[in-house]
Each structure stands twice: as structure tokens, then as C-alpha cells.
Amino acid sequence: MAIQQRAERTRQEILSAAARVFDGLGYERASLARIAGTARVTTGALVFHFATKADLATAVRGRARAVTRTAVESACLSTEGVGGTSIDKLVLTTHALIRLFETDHAARAGERLARELGGTGHAPSGECPWRREVARLARYAAAEQALRPGVDATAVAALIGYVITGVELEMRSPNTAADDETWPPAGTGAILGPAEERLRRIWELILPGLVHPAARRPRGTGAAVKSIATTTFPAPAPATTATPAAPSAQEPGTSPVAP
Secondary structure: OHHHHHHHHHHHHHHHHHHHHHHHHHHHHOOHHHHHHHHOOOHHHHHHHOOOHHHHHHHHHHHHHHHHHHHHHHHHHOOOOOOOOHHHHHHHHHHHHHHHHHHOHHHHHHHHHHHHHOOOOOOOOOOOHHHHHHHHHHHHHHHOOOEOOOOOHHHHHHHHHHHHHHHHHHHOOOOHHHHOOOOOOOOOOOOOOHHHHHHHHHHHHHHHHHEOOOOOOOHHHOHHHHHHHOOOOOOOOOOOOOOOOOOOOOOOOOOOOOO
């Protein structure tokens, strides 16, 4: 049992290291040796759990789907019982996602791998959970007649997808905040981080063109954004079903553990 527990810990450490490497370097530039070094295990210990780089990428994307699903569900639940509309949930969901991308290597790695491997045989089955949820909320907003006449829910979902992807890509540019005088300066006590502040301003620009004039102002452009900025979304328990359970044999590159 102790050996199996250690094997699972090693597997999770390798996954975390792979997420950091894929996030920083992308799929092509990442190597098993680099990931093993980041995880502080031997290459033999790594391939004991993941035979190929493609297997690692699939597992990282699975973890990314899990954490983004949790963030999206938590954001939607935060409006329950307070009259939150689908537009409210859309705004809060986007802020929750950007906040997650600012702090979670696996979530960012999942986005990068989706772009780099989305059209290849390495792509795992299963639709991106946040895109699916955005599309669902856009359809609900249309059903609630919260959208302006002539505004198509599919187009709204596509627009929000482009916004999220654009803000996530902009995070990867180290000079974005330094070069933009509109960012809140460091030490001012701004509640939102730079990426979330940019997202808030984008919403202020696009909401008038999307929301029906009779609909009330979404909570997400005011106090709710401040609330979401101080909310910590729970991380899901590490999934163990993506790959078979590690055998009980001692891992290569590790020391035996007494049972």
C-alpha cells in the first residue's frame, strides 16, 4: 500500500511538472527529460507512469478540463439564490476563467495544448468544458430575451471565446502590463489583476451591443466582479481514471519504501 501511495504521489508530481513545462514551452519544445528534471525524478520513473509525451499531454489536458469545469461551476453557483441571470453567469464565468488562468499552470497548459494539438491525433476526446458552458449560457440568455433583437447566441458564444483566448494569450506577454499605461499601477490596492481589469473593460464595451435595453445591468460589471476576484475556487481531487492505476512494483529511479 505504501508503495502504491508513493507511486501515485510521483505520478501527480510528474503531471504538475508536465503542466509547467507544456505551459512555458509548448508541446514541440517540451521533452521527457525536461519534464523529468522539473519533477525531480529520473526519466525511467517518468516513463513508468507515462510512456510517451503524448500520454503526458493527454493527462495534462484532462487535469485542465477538471479544474476549469470546477471554476465554471463555482462561478455559476455563486449567482444562485440572488436572481442571477444568464448574462450575470456569463460575465462571472469569464472572470473566474481568467483568474484561474492567472494562477493555474494546468489550466493554461490545457489552453496551449488545445491550440497546438487540437487538430492532431493527440487531441483527447471531450469538448472544452468552459466553451460548452459559455455556449449554454448564451442560449439561455437568448431564451430569457436578454439579448438584443438580431443578436445570435452562437455568435455571442464565439465572441466570448475569442475574448477569453485573447486575454489568456496576452497574459503570456511579459511586457503587456508594463507597456500599457491603462493598467492599474502596482501597489494601488486594485482588487482586480491586470488581466481581469482588461476583461472588465472589454465587457463594458461589448455589453451594450449584446444586452437588450430592457434587461437590467449585469451584476458582473460591478460589485460581482469584485466578489469573484476575492473568491477562491476549490480544486478537484486528482483524477485517477485517465490512466490505469500504477502497478505495485517499485518505480524505476525511486527508493524502496517499507510497507
